[in-house]
Amino acid sequence: MNIPVAPAALARDAVIYNHEAKSLLRFIACGSVDHGKSSLLGRLLFDAGLVLDDQIDALRKDTGQLTGAVEDLDFSLLFDGLAAEREQKITIDLAYRFFATATRKFIVADAPGHEQYTRNMATGASTADLALILVNAQAGLTQQTRRHALIAATLGVRHLVVAVNKMDLVDYSQAAFAAIESDFRKFADRLGEVSITFIPVSARKGDNVVKRSASMGWYRGPTLLDKLETVDVTPHAAAQAFRMAVQWVSRPTADFRGYCGMIAGGEVWPGMEIIVQPSGQRTRIDQIITAGGALDHAGVGQSVTLTLTDNVDVSRGDLLAAAGAPAQVSDKLNARIFWMGQNTLAPGGRYHIKLGTASAAAVIAGPMKLIDLAQDAAIKPVDRLMSNEFGLCRLEVDRPLAADRYDQNRETGSFILIDAETHDTVAMGLIEAAGDTAALSEPIRTSIIGHVAVRVAAILGARESHSRSIAKALSWRATGSIDTFVISWIITGNTTIAGSIAITEIVTKIGLYYLHERAWTLIPWGRR
Amino acid sequence: MNDVSLTAASSTHSYLDQIEAESIHIMREIVAECDKVVMLYSIGKDSSVLLHLAMKAFYPGKPPFPLLHVDTTWKFREMIEFRDRRAKELGVDLMVHINQDGVARGIGPISHGSELHTDVMKTQGLRQALDLHGFDAAIGGARRDEDKSRAKERIFSFRNSHHRWDPKRQRPEPWRLFNAHKRKGESIRVFPLSNWTELDVWLYIHRENIPVVPLYFAKPRPVVKRGETLVMVDDDRLPLEPGEVPQIKNVRFRTLGCYPLTGAIESTAASVEDIIRETLDSRFSERRDRVIDQDGSSSMERKKQEGYF
Numbered sequence: 001m002n003i004p005v006a007p008a009a010l011a012r013d014a015v016i017y018n019h020e021a022k023s024l025l026r027f028i029a030c031g032s033v034d035h036g037k038s039s040l041l042g043r044l045l046f047d048a049g050l051v052l053d054d055q056i057d058a059l060r061k062d063t064g065q066l067t068g069a070v071e072d073l074d075f076s077l078l079f080d081g082l083a084a085e086r087e088q089k090i091t092i093d094l095a096y097r098f099f100a101t102a103t104r105k106f107i108v109a110d111a112p113g114h115e116q117y118t119r120n121m122a123t124g125a126s127t128a129d130l131a132l133i134l135v136n137a138q139a140g141l142t143q144q145t146r147r148h149a150l151i152a153a154t155l156g157v158r159h160l161v162v163a164v165n166k167m168d169l170v171d172y173s174q175a176a177f178a179a180i181e182s183d184f185r186k187f188a189d190r191l192g193e194v195s196i197t198f199i200p201v202s203a204r205k206g207d208n209v210v211k212r213s214a215s216m217g218w219y220r221g222p223t224l225l226d227k228l229e230t231v232d233v234t235p236h237a238a239a240q241a242f243r244m245a246v247q248w249v250s251r252p253t254a255d256f257r258g259y260c261g262m263i264a265g266g267e268v269w270p271g272m273e274i275i276v277q278p279s280g281q282r283t284r285i286d287q288i289i290t291a292g293g294a295l296d297h298a299g300v301g302q303s304v305t306l307t308l309t310d311n312v313d314v315s316r317g318d319l320l321a322a323a324g325a326p327a328q329v330s331d332k333l334n335a336r337i338f339w340m341g342q343n344t345l346a347p348g349g350r351y352h353i354k355l356g357t358a359s360a361a362a363v364i365a366g367p368m369k370l371i372d373l374a375q376d377a378a379i380k381p382v383d384r385l386m387s388n389e390f391g392l393c394r395l396e397v398d399r400p401l402a403a404d405r406y407d408q409n410r411e412t413g414s415f416i417l418i419d420a421e422t423h424d425t426v427a428m429g430l431i432e433a434a435g436d437t438a439a440l441s442e443p444i445r446t447s448i449i450g451h452v453a454v455r456v457a458a459i460l461g462a463r464e465s466h467s468r469s470i471a472k473a474l475s476w477r478a479t480g481s482i483d484t485f486v487i488s489w490i491i492t493g494n495t496t497i498a499g500s501i502a503i504t505e506i507v508t509k510i511g512l513y514y515l516h517e518r519a520w521t522l523i524p525w526g527r528r
Numbered sequence: 529m530n531d532v533s534l535t536a537a538s539s540t541h542s543y544l545d546q547i548e549a550e551s552i553h554i555m556r557e558i559v560a561e562c563d564k565v566v567m568l569y570s571i572g573k574d575s576s577v578l579l580h581l582a583m584k585a586f587y588p589g590k591p592p593f594p595l596l597h598v599d600t601t602w603k604f605r606e607m608i609e610f611r612d613r614r615a616k617e618l619g620v621d622l623m624v625h626i627n628q629d630g631v632a633r634g635i636g637p638i639s640h641g642s643e644l645h646t647d648v649m650k651t652q653g654l655r656q657a658l659d660l661h662g663f664d665a666a667i668g669g670a671r672r673d674e675d676k677s678r679a680k681e682r683i684f685s686f687r688n689s690h691h692r693w694d695p696k697r698q699r700p701e702p703w704r705l706f707n708a709h710k711r712k713g714e715s716i717r718v719f720p721l722s723n724w725t726e727l728d729v730w731l732y733i734h735r736e737n738i739p740v741v742p743l744y745f746a747k748p749r750p751v752v753k754r755g756e757t758l759v760m761v762d763d764d765r766l767p768l769e770p771g772e773v774p775q776i777k778n779v780r781f782r783t784l785g786c787y788p789l790t791g792a793i794e795s796t797a798a799s800v801e802d803i804i805r806e807t808l809d810s811r812f813s814e815r816r817d818r819v820i821d822q823d824g825s826s827s828m829e830r831k832k833q834e835g836y837f
Binding site for chain 1: 541542543544545546547548549550552553556557559560583584585586587588589590672673679680699700701702703704705707709710711722723725727728731734735801804805
């Protein structure tokens with residue numbers, strides 16, 4: 001005879017004894033204002049049985065809905081935390097929320113919709129495995145939707161879930177849903193390698209959030225919770241080469257020297273040959289020490305202490321890497337920059353850079369390009385970046401740093417810039433290349449004609465702000481030299497002398513103008 | 529390293545392994561980036577987890593910072609005994625600070641109300657201790673799931689020279705890159721348990737066998753009912769109102785603060801597993817039992833701006 005056990009008690013004991021099998025998904029929720037993001041997250045928690053009674057009481061108090069069905073409450077208020085947000089009924093800051101089901105723990109970065117808070121979205125996306133993007137079925141795709149998808153994809157989020165919300169307001173129309181999906185797919189090739197799932201939902205009624213919708217029999221895909229519970233969360237860096245930035249050197253006794261850090265890529269084991277970067281010394285792992293005992297191997301995401309077989313010089317900021325697949329070491333970085341500062345970012349700007357655990361001083365070497373999120377990431381030359389803009393630029397660092405490309409490793413391929421005066425974090429950086437690849441600029445050392453030819457080609461490609469300076473130099477010289485010729489001719493009455501003066505001037509002043517122009521780009525004074 | 533019972537990391541990393549590794553990373557980062565670090569130790573379960581993580585983070589060494597307990601003089605006796613015993617067992621440096629100015633003024637939760645008591649003995653006391661020793665970073669056990677305003681607080685959270693928090697001027701924290709650069713007079717509060725929930729804390733205590741104050745476990749204790757709150761009669765610091773007779777009830781505490789301000793709940797949960805079961809079955813979130821959080825809907829946000837940890 002079977003002994004009957006309440007299913008709830010079984011589920012409860014599974015939490016105590018099976019949590020070792022539970023995985024972690026970090027996702028970011030983003031959407032335009034009024035597309036119902038907070039409501040959808042609130043509904044997700046409520047339908048998953050995760051909203052507590054006293055939270056419901058507080059909700060009733062906040063909304064004045066003291067009676068009526070629980071389902072009709074405004075769940076968005078579960079999420080809008082700061083007093084200013086409740087007053088304005090919008091989400092200003094990035095909030096982190098947590099919930100867990102039988103198979104997963106979820107860390108949700110709840111990102112604001114407004115463009116001026118894009119930095120919060122970029123921050124949330126930087127650690128997310130999945131982005132939940134809200135689209136209002138009535139309004140369709142907006143500029144913001146595209147922007148959010150581009151930011152998520154740029155920051156290495158591999159899974160996009162497009163939740164088409166407010167389906168109840170379009171009579172659960174399959175055509176309305178299909179139109180939005182087709183619109184989205186049209187620009188999805190700009191997103192690179194991401195998986196995209198479209199789910200028609202109604203946050204207000206609960207359709208396809210946790211429970212399958214009875215009103216949308218035509219939809220065969222997963223519910224939102226199904227998708228969140230089953231998406232692959234293996235870190236991309238697990239398959240990459242071993243990397244660990246040294247955080248702290250542990251020297252509790254005279255004869256012990258251990259290097260503490262969190263593994264950022266691949267695996268490590270005792271006996272493995274590694275290289276210390278940037279110095280380039282090679283040695284082997286002696287032991288992997290944790291408080292729970294020495295390990296025979298360790299992988300991505302583990303915080304460990306490593307000892308080495310040789311007495312090499314290692315300190316905080318160094319990178320330990322697989323000897324066979326080291327990181328790039330350079331004092332020049334080409335990077336995608338997300339600029340968050342109050343002022344603008346322009347060539348010549350000096351900042352502190354923090355890359356992994358390494359700190360250094362960096363200067364923006366220019367030229368810069370804007371990745372225009374308003375035009376599906378079209379690339380344009382600019383002379384500065386404004387707050388909340390993405391761009392490409394080159395940085396020169398005052399000492400060589402070890403780094404990887406961001407698309408290979410999010411941890412060793414990313415950095416922040418810190419303002420030297422305010423100490424604010426003003427930029428996020430995603431490394432495209434470390435080294436002398438000079439994909440963005442070459443210094444002017446070749447002959448002027450050769451250089452002009454290169455630059456004209458660049459101008460035709462409309463890409464670089466150095467070229468802009470050259471173009472301005474050329475156009476100004478043409479104007480100026482005609483003027484010189486005419487004046488010289490009037491004064492001397494001799495076309496040969498006038499022509500000689502004008503030609504000599506072209507050669508000298510064209511260079512002078514360029515240098516003068518570049519010198520000005522280094523002077524921040526008078527810029528707005 | 530007696531009695532820190534520590535588990536080996538398994539080859540498949542569960543979410544507890546991941547949040548543990550992340551917390552250890554945060555502690556090592558603050559120690560590497562700041563000059564004078566202290567860990568705030570409030571004796572509760574979150575502090576127990578924090579201390580355990582610190583032992584792990586710096587193994588085989590000891591944590592390279594002292595513990596600081598801001599004693600309001602209204603803590604349960606069992607908390608103080610537990611505090612002193614644990615510090616001795618683990619061989620860590622424990623500092624205790626009491627706001628002597630508050631003691632001289634006779635400030636207490638019963639005579640002066642919860643708000644003033646908390647402000648003087650806890651908030652002001654904490655500021656005094658941090659200023660006195662010149663700590664530039666203080667590690668605390670706050671979690672983002674405790675309160676709506678905490679959900680928006682950064683892991684490295686800055687306070688100005690008056691220990692005020694400005695929620696509108698918070699630095700973004702992308703990836704795992706924490707910016708510890710301080711402006712003049714600023715100090716940092718660091719919250720390694722930001723991404724933990726109450727349930728995670730208990731599961732971790734269970735997995736790692738971490739000792740916690742026995743007040744968390746139900747047993748018969750003398751209590752009086754005041755309003756909706758069950759107040760434990762710990763000793764004669766609690767003056768009884770006329771006609772009030774302590775009753776013996778099987779109670780435990782979900783959070784531990786100053787004892788007249790912390791309500792007990794009736795419970796039979798006598799082990800960590802029981803507590804986890806009760807937490808899962810519970811329909812109430814935990815801070816409800818603390819009188820101080822009900823002073824107004826945005827009260828936690830306001831207290832934090834004023835420097836409450």
